[in-house]
Amino acid sequence: MPQQSDSHDLISDLLLGMRLFGVRYRRIQVARPFGISFGTVPGRAQFHFVGRGPVVLRTASETYQLEAGDALLLPHGAAHELLSALDVPTRSISAFETAQLCDSVTQIDTATAASPAAEGTDESEAATDADDALIFSGCMELDLGGMQPLVTAMPEVMHVGTLLERYPEIRPMLDAMERESCAERAGFAGILARLADVIAAFIVRGWVECGCGDATGWVQALRDPRLGRAIVALHRDPGRNWTVAELASEMGHSRSVFAERFLAATGMTPVRYLTELRMRLASQWITRDRESIETVAYRLGYGSLAAFSRAFKRVVGQSPGAVRAQDVAAVD
Numbered sequence: 001m002p003q004q005s006d007s008h009d010l011i012s013d014l015l016l017g018m019r020l021f022g023v024r025y026r027r028i029q030v031a032r033p034f035g036i037s038f039g040t041v042p043g044r045a046q047f048h049f050v051g052r053g054p055v056v057l058r059t060a061s062e063t064y065q066l067e068a069g070d071a072l073l074l075p076h077g078a079a080h081e082l083l084s085a086l087d088v089p090t091r092s093i094s095a096f097e098t099a100q101l102c103d104s105v106t107q108i109d110t111a112t113a114a115s116p117a118a119e120g121t122d123e124s125e126a127a128t129d130a131d132d133a134l135i136f137s138g139c140m141e142l143d144l145g146g147m148q149p150l151v152t153a154m155p156e157v158m159h160v161g162t163l164l165e166r167y168p169e170i171r172p173m174l175d176a177m178e179r180e181s182c183a184e185r186a187g188f189a190g191i192l193a194r195l196a197d198v199i200a201a202f203i204v205r206g207w208v209e210c211g212c213g214d215a216t217g218w219v220q221a222l223r224d225p226r227l228g229r230a231i232v233a234l235h236r237d238p239g240r241n242w243t244v245a246e247l248a249s250e251m252g253h254s255r256s257v258f259a260e261r262f263l264a265a266t267g268m269t270p271v272r273y274l275t276e277l278r279m280r281l282a283s284q285w286i287t288r289d290r291e292s293i294e295t296v297a298y299r300l301g302y303g304s305l306a307a308f309s310r311a312f313k314r315v316v317g318q319s320p321g322a323v324r325a326q327d328v329a330a331v332d
Contacts, residue, residue, distance in 0.1 A: 035090035041077035051134035051181030
């Protein structure tokens with residue numbers, strides 16, 4: 001397969017294995033006025049879809065007015081608030097009572113409790129529903145494999161509205177989410193969860209295909225066609241015993257020029273970059289994929305389990321066994 005020199009193609013190629021899936025979903029129906037605060041969730045992204053608006057999103061630096069059919073992703077899981085108006089006091093999302101809709105989706109419904117008990121006519125219920133806000137939220141794991149540094153380059157908020165002209169196929173999915181969130185038909189919770197995963201993945205892919213915004217640093221290195229080829233080679237075959245000379249040949253430069261440009265672009269030497277890439281992959285394979293530590297060490301080119309364990313602890317700060325034990329305890 002010929003090497004591609006365009007940075008967009010390099011990044012897209014490496015993202016073929018991207019996985020984005022929800023860890024926790026909530027269908028939130030709230031009577032106005034309301035204010036809901038979401039704390040920081042390290043290592044997880046937060047997705048919101050507005051089934052019935054308007055809703056105001058407020059982050060530490062900006063506010064956004066959201067209408068029905070809007071969707072957005074906060075890739076860093078930063079603290080934020082969803083509000084009916086900017087002057088409304090907020091309450092933590094964890095303080096609301098929840099009901100289980102299906103295995104992966106819970107429901108928060110303050111609108112029912114807020115409805116006037118005396119007014120039991122269908123007409124009054126319809127009027128009350130129309131004034132409620134309806135939001136479908138997902139706490140998501142954004143798995144970019146060895147390309148995880150891309151997450152740090154992403155903006156605080158990624159809005160689906162910026163993609164609709166370029167990707168018109170997203171609109172029917174947003175319309176379907178709006179219908180499912182409002183109609184509550186059989187199986188709607190599971191359908192909403194799957195649609196949320198797909199739309200969030202579209203948002204990430206759209207950002208990548210549009211050039212990763214104004215991201216600099218590591219992404220800028222991939223935009224250098226020759227340096228990008230060397231980085232892609234590392235990501236495609238992290239278990240190979242790469243030498244600086246071999247990587248320099250991928251780039252078409254001498255060893256010294258390559259090493260100097262690589263360090264300037266990424267902030268680390270090629271050897272250090274490869275080691276950190278291997279340990280990111282190792283952490284995912286050990287915890288998410290439940291591979292044996294011996295298998296992971298072999299896949300990543302280590303001749304002995306001891307050598308792999310030393311490298312892993314030096315980069316991650318814990319032994320592979322300790323990381324696995326922590327993950328098992330968290331699941332239990």
